[in-house]
Amino acid sequence: MSKVTMANFPELPYAVEEAVNRLRININFLGNDIRKIMVVSTMPNEGKSFVTMQLWRQMAQAGTSSILVDLDLRKSIMTEKYGITSDDGATIKGTSFYLSHTVGIEEAVFQTEIEHGDIMPNTDNVVNPSMLLESRRFEEMLEYMSEKYRYVLLDSPPLNLVSDGERIGNLCDGAILVVRGGETPKAMVKHSILQLERAGCPLLGIVLNRVQGAGSGYYYKKYGGNYYGGHYYGSEYYYGK
Ligand SMILES: Nc1ncnc2c1ncn2[C@@H]1O[C@H](COP(=O)(O)OP(=O)(O)OP(=O)(O)O)[C@@H](O)[C@H]1O
Numbered sequence: 001m002s003k004v005t006m007a008n009f010p011e012l013p014y015a016v017e018e019a020v021n022r023l024r025i026n027i028n029f030l031g032n033d034i035r036k037i038m039v040v041s042t043m044p045n046e047g048k049s050f051v052t053m054q055l056w057r058q059m060a061q062a063g064t065s066s067i068l069v070d071l072d073l074r075k076s077i078m079t080e081k082y083g084i085t086s087d088d089g090a091t092i093k094g095t096s097f098y099l100s101h102t103v104g105i106e107e108a109v110f111q112t113e114i115e116h117g118d119i120m121p122n123t124d125n126v127v128n129p130s131m132l133l134e135s136r137r138f139e140e141m142l143e144y145m146s147e148k149y150r151y152v153l154l155d156s157p158p159l160n161l162v163s164d165g166e167r168i169g170n171l172c173d174g175a176i177l178v179v180r181g182g183e184t185p186k187a188m189v190k191h192s193i194l195q196l197e198r199a200g201c202p203l204l205g206i207v208l209n210r211v212q213g214a215g216s217g218y219y220y221k222k223y224g225g226n227y228y229g230g231h232y233y234g235s236e237y238y239y240g241k
Pocket residue numbers: 016041043044045046047048049050051072157158209210216217218219228229230233238
């Protein structure tokens with residue numbers, strides 16, 4: 001298994017770090033059967049990737065072996081945003097590559113500088129990933145991961161776009177629903193909860209994210225010369241506006 005370095009991993013302010021820590025502890029209390037967890041939201045841009053990444057980091061840092069799987073197969077920006085590069089200089093192959101090729105899983109899973117924290121990024125975005133997610137290979141991949149790691153955290157596409165979220169939910173032990181404070185209409189959140197129920201995926205909890213002025217949802221901290229979040233994804237929709 002190769003190793004990657006994440007050059008742009010942000011440091012969180014205390015309140016955000018604490019909020020993620022509480023989430024981690026609550027998940028621990030759910031018991032040993034909750035291993036494959038999807039992080040999902042109703043609409044795009046609510047903070048799924050942010051929550052998945054931070055939760056994964058804290059779990060690994062607490063000594064619990066965890067893998068983060070990027071299932072945003074249509075438009076992942078994870079490697080760019082976090083400055084993920086392979087230590088051996090090779091091109092990173094991730095989720096969609098693994099699912100569509102006959103290669104060993106170690107070709108697409110990477111160790112990181114965070115001990116106990118492995119990652120499967122997605123680098124080749126595909127137009128129609130439903131076939132890949134519906135495949136037996138995807139099911140087997142998740143099974144394999146849940147035996148190898150204590151937590152398999154799945155950064156998923158939003159529920160409102162396509163049926164991928166329901167397929168993923170069907171294969172998971174539970175879901176964390178990320179809701180962007182003050183943005184996502186209540187009726188849509190309710191609909192997402194129904195979708196998860198229909199997929200047979202227990203709702204483990206809801207994260208209210210990006211809450212204006214709450215102190216825990218927002219921050220503006222400099223790291224490595226970039227402003228986290230503002231660099232690749234545009235800063236117009238947050239930072240206290
Ligand atoms: N709690 C937070 N504090 C600060 N910035 C945040 C927080 N949550 C999300 N962001 C930022 O908001 C933007 C959107 O978050 P993110 O990419 O995690 O959303 P997403 O739900 O994964 O979006 P998509 O549906 O496009 O995959 C990103 O720039 C992210 O860094």
